Amino acid sequence: MRLPRRRRLFAAGLLAAALTACTTQTPAPPSSPSPVAADVHALDRFYDQQLAWGDCAAYATGQQSADAFRTPGVECARLTVPLDYANPRGETITVGVLRHRALDPAHRIGSLVMNPGGPGGSGMEAAARLVPTVSNNAIGLRFDFVGFDPRGVGASMPRVRCLTDAERDAERASNPGASDAAWTGQATDFAAKCAQRTEHGEAMLANVGTRDVVKDLDVLRSALGEEKLSYLGYSYGTQIGYSYAEAFPQRVRALLLDGAIDPAANDPDSLVAQGAGFSRAFGEFAAECARHDGCALGRDPAKAAAEFQNLVQPLVGAPAKTGDGRHLSYRDAITGVVEAMYSSQSWPFLNTGLGLLRGGDGSVLLRLADGYYERDADGRYSSLQDAYYAVRCVDNPRAVDPAVSRQRMADAAPFLGLGRPDQGELDVCASWPVPSTSQPHRPTVTSAAPPLVISTTGDPVTPYQAGVNLANLFRGGLLTVDGTQHTAFLHGNMCVDVAGLDYLVDGSQPPPGTRCQA
Template structure:
């Protein structure tokens, strides 16, 4: 069984648990109607609620969030929302929320709510990690900076739960063979465990999609006291942003969308596009590596794929034991490389890992894979992987021929072989216990305030053209970033940050054709 995510690189350090992004589905059929609300007045109690802010320590779900929540000036609360918006008088769940209040309250604009991607990324943890950055700019001065854990994620309750930490470790350490019937069996077993181990079971899974997250986001907007939403979304967070704009177009003040997803792209095409992006990034890594002495893949970029395959393919038959008693499997080795493709800043670390692998030491590649899966040093995993599937499987129609799509993915990125961490996604969703609640489509409404879309030319996860398409669909601005990395805003690039801050503060769009360089 493989697990996958698309995440943004916004952490304080290389292996600090960076957060993620995603993809979408088909164009022709119109989107299904939103879930009906039986009694609109029943929603008043949610929209009128007051958040009870307090210390964030009790919201931590692991070592990484404990560390993040020590950021000075943060406070946390729980937002109550309906489990099912079609039955607002029924069961309720809670959404974890974190904020850092504006340091210049006299010139406060309102709240800026962010989502880091995934799906399944913790917005609370991501926002807390960004506090040291935003306190020095207009966001920290003029906005209450807010991150939320979407329903079923992180500090939100209940959390989607599918595998135990031990089960996930065992799964990662195994090499069950090439794609065969074993994958189908494991996918069914995984889906069944998600329904059995998650509180409210199938009812929770049926209401985990983006359709429901944007409704929670509107309740949060009201609870924060904002008439209109100012929003920052990375990667999958862009899908949350444009879906909110379609559902509540008149309630949008500003949408900054970085690492965009094409709203109309179907799941197979988006997975293949990502495979193509990773393949391109690997080629760039090989070329850059070859320019330096000590490149683990040699001095000839044309031979890099062969060198890489010679390094990792022995792990298929014999996973490599590491010093701490764990093993590096073939699939984890591939996942470690995928993790490093998110940003060229990680390439030196990847080269070190490949060089050590050649010497019989797989510890660095295993650490990279741990970062991808958000496994902490104490062996605990975040909820990202389970929540990822819970959202993906209801956001997209089921694919009837997973094997054909997988082959297209392999053809697009042959160096990844069958070890790509999202190889099992189509099988899991084919076995999911509840039907999809939405599907990809071109937006049917335009937000009152045009968005700013930031798109990076060699983004291996969300293709550059997707950002161009989204900006055109919403008649928004486009900021092009030349470079190889996934997302760019608040990553230390002055050109990008100035343009983004100007937009968030007063709606100023960069001049058409504006470009920044990583």
């Protein structure tokens, strides 16, 4: 069964948490009239609340977030929202929010709210890590830069909880299911644990999807004192953005959407498309690797996939040692490669890991897999994986035949074998204890400000055409990035960053046909 995908940055040879971005979601249409519920006056206390900003240390959920929240100048608060917007006078939950105030308050435009993707990625952590970057540009100068942890995620309370740290370690160490019964059994057990271990149980799981996140986002907009929303979304975060525009079209100032999810794509088709994207990226990695001495997969790109499977198949029966008492499983080796496909910047690190594995050392590939799963050095996991399934399973209708879709996914990315991290996703959702609250559709948006969509030609996670389709649907601008990576804005590309900053500051769209080289 499996999880989110996102781009990671490497610094000093170590995995560092970066822009968590992930993939293949379907949109969440509004289920009630604006603002969000029939009992409008019951929502006043949420829309009128004043956020109590303070030190962020207490919001940390692990070592990575604790490190991020020590960024100078950030402050945190909790936003109170209804558990169920259909019953706004009932139970409440909280959403964690982080802010870095505009450095040039005399020319402040407003708040820019960001989400890094997932679903399940921490917007608070991502925003904190981006502060050093945006402090040197118009975002840091003219916007309060705001990240939020969507309901059920990270510092938001309660969090979705499914597996313990020990259970997730054990699952990663196990071999992939060899039969449909094995997949179904694992999925049923996982879904049952999510309902049992999450506070408010099925009520929380039923209201954790994008449909409800966009309602929280509108409450946050009001609590920040903004008449209209300025928003930056990566990967799954694009779904939050365009779903907000559909639910609240008159409340949008600007939407910058990078690494777009296709709103009309169903879950099986989007997973298959993603598998094809990983295959293309792996082919490009193999071709680039083959140009250099020391390529762990040899000098013939056509044989790279077979060489890779020859290298990792023995792990099924004999996991590799890593030097710290842990072992690299077949499943984790595959996941480490998937993690490295998010950006070509990770390819040298991947080649090193594959080379070490030939000598029986699985440490680098395990580190890559740990980054994918957001496992701290002390063995603690973030809430990302659990929240990922919780959102995916209510954002999409259940697959009619998960086994058929699993085979299609395997056919789209044969180099991954049966180790693809999300191979059992549709089985999990088929066993989910609550019904879906959204379905794929073409959004109907009549008056929202036109978005700027950034789409990368070789994006292995969110296909380029999805961005083209989204820009056309919303009559927005399209910025094409030529390269192989997942998302591009604020990653150090001046061409991309200038276009994005111009849009966020004054709504300027790049000329039609504009392209940037990654």
